[in-house]
Amino acid sequence: MKIGAHYLGDGNCEFTAWAPKTNALAVQILSPQERLLPMQQQEGGYWHVISQNIEPGTLYLYQLNTGETRPDPASYSQPEGVHKASQVIDQSFSWNDSNWKGVPLETMIIYELHVGTFTTEGTFEAIIPRLRDLRELGVNAIELMPIAQFTGDQPTDDKHAYRNWGYDGVYPFAVQNSYGGSEGLKRLVDACHQEGIAVVLDVVYNHFGPEGNYTANFAPYFTQNYRTPWGDAVNFDAAESHHVRSFFIQNALYWLRDHHIDALRLDAVHAIYDLGAKHFLAELAENVADLSQQQGRKHYLIAESDLNDTRVVRPTELGGYGLDAQWSDDFHHALHSLLTGDNIGYYQDFGKCEHLAKAYQDTFVYDWQYAPHRRRFHGSSARESEMTQFVVCIQNHDQIGNQPHGERLSRLVSFEALKLAAGAVLLSPYIPLLFMGEEYGEEVPFTYFVSHADPDLIRAIREGRKQEFAAFHLAGEPPDPESPETFLKCKLNWEKRKEGKHKVLWLLYQRLIQLRNTIPALVKRDRLSLETGFLESEKIVWWRRWSENNQILCLMNFNQSDIIFQPKLTNDGWKKLLDSADEQWQGPGSLSPETINLGQELTLRSQSFVVYQESE
Secondary structure: OOOEEEEEEOOEEEEEEEOOOOOOEEEEEOOOOOEEEEOEEOHHHEEEEEEOOOOOOOEEEEEEOOOOEEOOOOOOOOOOOOOOOEEOOOOOOOOOOOOOOOOOHHHOOEEEEOHHHHOOOOOHHHHHHHHHHHHHHOOOEEEEOOOEEOOOOOOOOOOOOOOOOOOOOOEEEEEOHHHOHHHHHHHHHHHHHHOOOEEEEEEOOOOOOOOOOOHHHOOOOEEEEEEEOOEEEEOOOOOOHHHHHHHHHHHHHHHHHHOOOOEEEEOOHHHOOOOOOOOHHHHHHHHHHHHHHHHOOOOEEEEOOOOOOHHHOOOHHHOOOOOOEEEOHHHHHHHHHHHHOOOOHHHHHOOOHHHHHHHHHHOOOOOOEEEOOOOEEEOOOOOOOOHHHEEEOOOOHHHHHOOOOOOOHHHOOOHHHHHHHHHHHHOOOOEEEEEOOHHHOOOOOOOOOOOOOOHHHHHHHHHHHHHHOHHHOOOOOOOOOOOHHHHHOOOOOHHHHHOHHHHHHHHHHHHHHHHHHHOHHHHOOOHHHEEEEEEOOOOEEEEEEEEOOEEEEEEEEOOOOOEEEOOOOOOOOEEEEEEOOOHHHOOOOOOOOOEEOOOOOEEEOOOEEEEEEEOO
């Protein structure tokens, strides 16, 4: 059943809700004139009615048999927030992307952004003028953090009333009204496609937010069989779960079909609990594949997973879920710990050059090895999976937000180390993800922020943050997530990308993306065309990649000192392409020669990388 309020045109609207818990359901129309529309019960606990004289903008609630009224769980718009009425909207839109064929996943340079802090205005519309800058950088895909309607104080004079990372959404189909709603999202997607930029949307199918969630009043959307870190688990395998699965599959298709979204990033799929014979993710992948075939262009599913389990991306005929890609946190952790020296929490499982070398070669550092932090064996081998099925980064919303004060890498390491991090990610054989502002060394924090109305919930969140960071032995307390100031401090200083070292870093990112897209050995992202190595005591990691007539050698020095190093070469005649220590990149000056041959030593500047290409 197609759930929600669907405007049919000419004042006709179809309402459908899944509510097996009630023996009567009605639509309470609130505007422009109040009236009650009794609904007819359908098979499977669905309720349905088609009514006339319902125009876009009409506000409505569902009236249960208890007399209570609740917003629509499948609402497409919540103009007055999560506790008030739902709104009928017209889904029609004048698209200008009929020739859009998408961006192949293996070529994506993904740029993750938070709509509320990416611009001063914090709207979809305000992102559009910045798309050309991103395209000039080399970005061809933006990833929007979750935009499903979340809680917030109703705006009066405070334009910052709605503040949330987005993972507290409670209406999966309703586009956050303060961002610009469904219409604003469509304008952004349309503009992205005009610039040759794909749009990835972060969706949350493992839990609902803690405030404004009324789905349990209607149906068994949750199960007590499992527990997530964020509350009750969604019911994907218990009684009536086929209807819950349908709810989320419809949601995914809604974004891809009605909003022309190119790919979905599935949040924390390890918290989607399903012991059925066909996992929800496999069923979702089948439906998205059908839509791709119907539309004549490929839509992608990218999973965030903490399991290091290649079953996520393995084809369904081989017992997998058939998703297109998944994140590899091991790459981030290995690189971050080398750059910063962090050894708290999950970073205690990393910190060696050996770990980063293995992340390059095998994707997962822990592929069924004992992980000290987890105190158990963890992961599976990714050697049979394509390297372009994995997304890697050195910064993202979680990893920055997990710092005690939301410190970006620019606040934790030197400028030289920032350049080294850029080279490590962008020249890797994996799909790179950048976090907004990373490309110019943004220094403002990205801390956790919310705006809730429930005092007890606010108190619990504040205490939870304090306990979470108690291990860091902070002199003070972490920023108050409820404070508007915490949110405002996360707004980007976008104009910095034109100044001093920020401009230099931006130009380096641009150059690295150009190399990634044009050098044959870097374009070929094949596990069998890659060799890695390391020198632990010197803190050197190196790799060599090749195609038929081209070879690239990258040498990375994570040491605080310059290191004399004899690279492993296969033949003479290697010409330098790029050295992050060059004065061009505001470095101390390169000490490595322009060309190197067999048996030749060279000096690597501290915290730098140098790239050589085999000369013809």
